[in-house]
Amino acid sequence: MNGTILNSYSGIKTHQFGLDSVSNNIANVNTTGYRESRPEFETLMAPKALGNGPTSNEVNMGVTAASNAISTQNGSYRASGGEFDLAYQGKGWFVVGENKDGEMEVKKNGFTQKQENFFTRDGSFSKDAQGYLVNSKGYYVYGVNLGKIQDGDFVSSPKDDEKNLASDKLSPLQIPQNLRFKPIETTEVNLGINLNKTQNPTNAYGTFVQDGKLDESRMLNADVNIFFANQKSLDSEINNEANITLTDNEGKQQTYTFYYGDGKENSFRTLGELKTLIKDKTGLDLKIAIQDQNTKNPTLNIQLSSPALLQDGIQTSGSFFDSLGMSETKESRIKPITPYSPNQSYKPNELVSYLGITFRKLNENENSNPINNSSDWEVIDTENIKTFDGSKTYTAGDVIKRDGNVYLLNDQNQFIKISQEKSFQFPTYNPQDQYGQDTFVAFDGKLYQRIAETGNSNPAQDPSSWKEISLGTISSKPIEVPHYTSTVDIYDGDGKKYHLISEYSLIEGLDLASQNNQKWEVKSYIQDIASGNKVGETITHSISFDQDNIPTADPIEIPFKGKKISYDISGDGKRKSTNELYSDSKISSYEQNGNPEGSLEKVNINDNGVILLKFSNGKQEAMGRIGIVAFTNDQGLGKMGGNLFGLESTLIGGEKQLKSGNPILGWNEQGNLTMGNIKQGYLETSNVDIGNALTELILMQRGYSMNAKSFTTGDEMIKEAINLKR
Structure with a gap:
């Protein structure tokens, strides 16, 4: 040849x-x-x-x-519409195998497999009768299984998904069609909210009255700028002037001015500070009063009145009183007392003045000197008595106040104690007592004068015996505080939904502009949605904001069906709670670890290859990911038929090695694909x-x-x- x-x-x-x-x-x-x-x-x-x-x-x-x-060029990509059709763009291969109980572990320095696995770019996948993802030959699709499907139930555990999706262990993927989202009982709720103290005023009664008792000290210690009246903020930075004008019986007037803020004479920030200033300067009383307490809608009002029986005329004015709705004029009040006379007979409850002290007659016994007979007379007012002054000279018959007591100087130049200091209050009507003509009683928030002979009839029901007269009190509009109510869904162990409700009321705070040092009282409870009834007790706690508007709220535990829910309102993992004035009061973000029951509706596979299951309860969560591996030398893969490639070995330097090199995972330690991406509903054509x-x-x-x-x-x-x- x-x-x-x-x-x-x-x-x-x-x-x-x-x-x-x-x-x-x-x-x-x-x-x-x-x-x-x-x-x-x-x-x-x-x-x-x-x-x-x-x-x-x-x-x-x-x-x-x-x-x-082998050509490693990508083919074209076309939409297929198949639920589990997948196309991979980039360097790498899908992993399939014949064994549904198999496992492949891919590490940096090598890999192990319980069975032979194959590699393909044909993403024509579907589910078999058992819910396994398979290719057209019935080979099982391998990937990362998070292990959340247990006995036909999907058990939610999203916290470690990022870590677990970066796993190096691949196994067949199974998604049963009748998969049920197992309900999870709520044990933890974290809430981020914004609380705007210029919004949502509500009746202050619910904030400062507990079990019918007014916590007056807490309200008096609050900065007045947190309050509203008649749905309008007091805005005391602007409405900062309060005037009180007193007119005596001779027509002489004196005006006293008080200022909200700091730096001026007669300045105040809290109601308690204003109360003290008014008392010291004018002798008038400022107090918190409950109105309509026996109705469905009781309210709190600020009241200004005189404790003295001989009340001067009172006029209030200025922007602060205007904002409270209590700019008003009250004329001098009726003088229900007469000077004591030893020659006159007195009836029960009649009032007399003697040596500057006001006494009340206790019974109808024969007339006696009020100083000498405490069984017939009761001291009820010592407001007009002067305080002892060591620089003055006193004579027999002088009466002074000292260290909370009232003393009379006798003929031996000795001070004899008469009683303790007392501030007048009209006696409250008692049906067991007798009331003489021209005596006075307080009943149901009103003052009545007896116009008939001695008796004890009900003042409100016997107008022929009693006459209603003015108390000389100036009252504000109903007081309100900024309020907000948040509602978060929670679930019991059976997946039944409840509401976790928190009601926020501002109880402390400084000026409106600086939004510094706020404290909100919070009342949290669980509500049954169907009945609207509370489940368990109401927990009272608080959230505060410091001068840098940083929130502080200690986590609390709310009892719920024999267990406890950990509850933190200072923020969740996304946002901290805020007190921004330019944003409405609202829930900014929240997280809770409970879920209701649900059934599988749809399977989504994102560009990162993560398999997301969407359920009828609105939840969507990862159950695993599609396996992707790459090789250093794709040319070393062996053609196995059926669009499959396998591993082939050869002797190099006397050692058996893979022609393609060891498989390389397609994702990094954060679980993100590094050499390509996946498109669901598409297929890659021939290249x-x-x-x-x-x-x-x-x-x-x-x-x-x-x-x-x-x-x-x-x-x-x-x-x-x-x-x-x-």
Whole structure:
């Protein structure tokens, strides 16, 4: 055989291989995920020729197939509409296997597998009868399984998803169609809120009255700027002036002015400070009063009145009193007392003044001196008595106040104690007592004067015996405080939904503009949605904001069906609670770890390959991810048929090694794909370039024909040589 025949024969055989490879590419031009083969040729051999000249004298002999390489170019992507159809864009492969109980572990320095796994770009996946993701051959799709599906229930545990989705263990993925989201009992609630103290005023009664008892000291210690009246903020930075004008019986007037804020004389910030200033300067009383307590809607009012029986005329004015709705004028009050006379008889409850002290007659016994007979007379008012002054000289009969007591200087120049200091209050009506003509009683918030003979009839029911008169009191509009109510859904162990309700009322705070040092009282309780009834007790706690508006609220525990819910209103993982004035009072964000029952509605697979299950209860949570691996040398993968590639080994340096190199996980330690992304509802087409394939087919056919011609020529030369011998 001459070299021509050898060369042409190898050329025919090799181009036949090329034709087979190219025709196979053309045959699979519409095969999903098909990887194009690229036939490559090389010289068969190069024997040495005779001679040692300076020119290379090797003679290449023939050709042979060197490889049938895999094209790693991405194919095109088309929408398929299949729920589990997936396309991968980038470097890497889907992982499948025949064993549904198998496992593949991919580490940086190697990998292990319980069975043989295969790799593909064909993402035509679906579910089998058991809910496993499989390809068209029934091979199981491998990926990371978070282990949340247990006995047909999906058990929520999202906290460690980021960490667990970065796992290096791959196993078959199963998603039962009748999957139920297992209800989870709420044990923890974290709430981020904004509390705007310029909004939502509500009746202050519920904040400062507990079990019918007014916590007056707490209200008096509150900055007045937190209050509203008649749905309007007092806004005391602007409405900062309070005037009180007193007019005596001779028509003389004196005006006293008080200022909200700091730095001026007669300045105040709290109601308690204003109360003290008014008492010291004018002798008037400022107090908190409950109105309509026996009705469904009791209120709190600020009242200004005189404790003295001989009340001067009172006029209030200024922007502060205007904002409270208590700018008013009260004329001098009736004087229900007469000077004591030893020659006059007195009836029960009649009032007399003696030595500046006001006494009340206790019974109808024979008249006696009030100083000497405490069984007949009761001291009820010492407001008009002067306080002892050591620089003054006193004479017998003088009465003074000292250290909370009242004393009379006798003829032996000794101070004799008469009683303790007392501030007048009209006696409250008692049906067991007798009331003489011209006596006074207080009843149901009103003052009555007895106009009939001695008796004890009910003042409100006997207008013929009693006359209603003015108390001389100036009252504000109902007092209100900023308020907000938050409602968060929580769940019991059966998945039943309840409301966790918190009611916020501002009880401490400074000026409106600076929003510093706020404290909100919070009443939290759980409500049954169907009945509207409370479940368990109400827990009272608070949230405060310091000068930098940083919230402080200690976590509390709320009893719930024999267990406790940890509750923190200072913020959740996304936002801290705030007291911003430019934003409405609202829930900014919250998190709670309970969930109701739900059924599987839809499966979503995101670009990162994470499988998200959406349930009828509105919850969507990861159950795992699609497995993606890559190789250093894709050309080292073996073609297994069915769009599958497998691992092949070879001896390198006497050691058995994978041609492709070890598998490499397609995601990093944070669980994010690093070499590509996944598109759900799409499929990757064959990556065959049909134009190039047809060109290659023509070239291979021409090569085949030319080699056949060479073979014929060689054959004819041999025949001619044989004929020469003959």
